[in-house]
Amino acid sequence: MKTQFSVAKFDQKLQERWGEVMEEKKQCKGCGGALPFVIGFVAAVIAGWVLFPDLIYSKKTQPIRFSHKVHQEQGMECSSCHTFRDDGSYAGLPTNEKCMECHADVVGSDPDEAKYVEQYAKTGKEVPWLVYQYQPDNVIFSHKAHESFECKSCHPDMSKNDTPPVYYQNRLSGYSKQTMKMWQCERCHAENGVSNACHVCHK
Amino acid sequence: MKAKEFNIKWGMVIDLDKCTGCGACMTACQVENNIAPMVDASNKLRTLSWMLVYELSNKKAAPDAEIAYLPRPCMQCGNPACVPVCPVVATDKNEEGGIVSQIYPRCIGCRYCMAACPYHARYFNWEDPVFPKGMEKALSPNTSARPRGVVEKCNFCHTRLMKAKDKARQEGGNPEALADGAYMPACVEVCPTGAITFGDLKNPEHKVHELAKNENAFRLLEKLGLAPQVYYMSKREWVRKLGDNYAATGKAGAAKKHS
Numbered sequence: 001m002k003t004q005f006s007v008a009k010f011d012q013k014l015q016e017r018w019g020e021v022m023e024e025k026k027q028c029k030g031c032g033g034a035l036p037f038v039i040g041f042v043a044a045v046i047a048g049w050v051l052f053p054d055l056i057y058s059k060k061t062q063p064i065r066f067s068h069k070v071h072q073e074q075g076m077e078c079s080s081c082h083t084f085r086d087d088g089s090y091a092g093l094p095t096n097e098k099c100m101e102c103h104a105d106v107v108g109s110d111p112d113e114a115k116y117v118e119q120y121a122k123t124g125k126e127v128p129w130l131v132y133q134y135q136p137d138n139v140i141f142s143h144k145a146h147e148s149f150e151c152k153s154c155h156p157d158m159s160k161n162d163t164p165p166v167y168y169q170n171r172l173s174g175y176s177k178q179t180m181k182m183w184q185c186e187r188c189h190a191e192n193g194v195s196n197a198c199h200v201c202h203k
Numbered sequence: 204m205k206a207k208e209f210n211i212k213w214g215m216v217i218d219l220d221k222c223t224g225c226g227a228c229m230t231a232c233q234v235e236n237n238i239a240p241m242v243d244a245s246n247k248l249r250t251l252s253w254m255l256v257y258e259l260s261n262k263k264a265a266p267d268a269e270i271a272y273l274p275r276p277c278m279q280c281g282n283p284a285c286v287p288v289c290p291v292v293a294t295d296k297n298e299e300g301g302i303v304s305q306i307y308p309r310c311i312g313c314r315y316c317m318a319a320c321p322y323h324a325r326y327f328n329w330e331d332p333v334f335p336k337g338m339e340k341a342l343s344p345n346t347s348a349r350p351r352g353v354v355e356k357c358n359f360c361h362t363r364l365m366k367a368k369d370k371a372r373q374e375g376g377n378p379e380a381l382a383d384g385a386y387m388p389a390c391v392e393v394c395p396t397g398a399i400t401f402g403d404l405k406n407p408e409h410k411v412h413e414l415a416k417n418e419n420a421f422r423l424l425e426k427l428g429l430a431p432q433v434y435y436m437s438k439r440e441w442v443r444k445l446g447d448n449y450a451a452t453g454k455a456g457a458a459k460k461h462s
Binding site: 089137198199 | 348
């Protein structure tokens with residue numbers, strides 16, 4: 001047995017090392033504590049709340065600065081343009097045909113109206129509106145079933161809106177940021193005693 | 204186990220004596236439900252066919268030989284074997300009408316439900332769907348596309364039910380009491396011989412209500428107690444017997460004889 005373990009020697013080494021550690025700690029006073037934590041925390045919050053959303057969502061603006069306010073002031077209702085079809089399905093956004101009932105030619109002084117008439121009404125091209133509310137492919141929603149509710153109980157109140165809001169598109173999924181979320185649908189169904197079975201909303 | 208009960212019970216009665224095995228139901232189903240054609244469909248373990256027509260034979264020699272065809276959608280069992288085994292509640296029977304749901308984004312592809320289903324009505328997506336160029340324009344908006352790795356099955360063209368309800372609302376009718384024929388899956392609509400009848404099994408005004416009680420009506424593997432909402436009928440006794448997987452002896456529980 002050549003390598004015999006010596007308690008005394010080990011103890012001495014331990015003491016030496018302990019001394020070194022204490023020395024290092026004295027030199028490093030001020031490195032630890034609350035400050036670095038706070039700095040790190042603030043940096044993480046800024047990254048998560050400010051930088052990340054900018055990174056994940058691209059901002060888009062509507063092709064035409066459509067003013068809901070102006071139309072509402074003419075005494076128009078939501079249902080004047082957003083109509084149901086005969087089979088109870090929802091037509092959603094109006095097409096050129098509807099818009100051109102009034103805007104076949106320029107009737108106002110707004111430059112965006114002139115732009116609409118020139119680029120879309122006259123060429124017969126439909127306006128590529130950005131729809132804030134489009135749901136993913138696996139969702140089925142019936143406007144007819146929800147007809148008894150006011151539009152603005154789910155949609156933002158557009159009657160005072162002069163410039164369409166910015167459209168945020170998720171860069172990964174391609175979906176709009178402003179869609180209604182599943183928990184919102186489920187909560188309202190639960191509160192009103194309506195079934196929350198999967199196939200009520202999914203296809 | 205007691206079958207789940209609802210006020211409305213959507214069901215089918217398929218007359219096997221009228222079925223010619225033409226396969227129109229299978230095709231209509233694939234179109235309605237956006238099932239992509241496979242590049243190589245020779246491996247039948249990997250094909251997707253929510254509706255599948257089987258050939259039955261009475262196994263007799265020439266003068267007495269007879270065949271029958273049996274279309275098999277999802278049975279929408281009253282007591283489904285697939286639902287309790289799902290670890291993520293991607294499939295459930297909880298909606299009025301009794302259609303067993305399947306939510307693709309929630310499915311994790313474990314395939315327990317496929318093992319549990321005695322009717323082989325469930326299919327697994329081994330590959331992402333690939334639609335030939337130009338065909339993507341003809342896709343149906345009624346069904347969402349499924350990615351690789353999830354299980355899918357027939358849901359009695361559920362979106363058609365939702366659309367029928369909307370139509371009833373528009374016309375001032377009651378969406379919870381649709382008229383006979385207002386809601387019809389694609390396979391029922393397309394069947395050239397009218398072999399498939401569809402409706403609410405509990406509504407006396409619907410044809411299926413009486414048909415399901417016909418003396419020639421039966422359900423597949425009734426002995427398992429899954430209480431399917433799909434009924435079959437045939438005047439031929441050997442067809443009815445095959446429906447419960449009787450052996451050649453005619454006695455239940457005897458050694459099984461595969462075709």
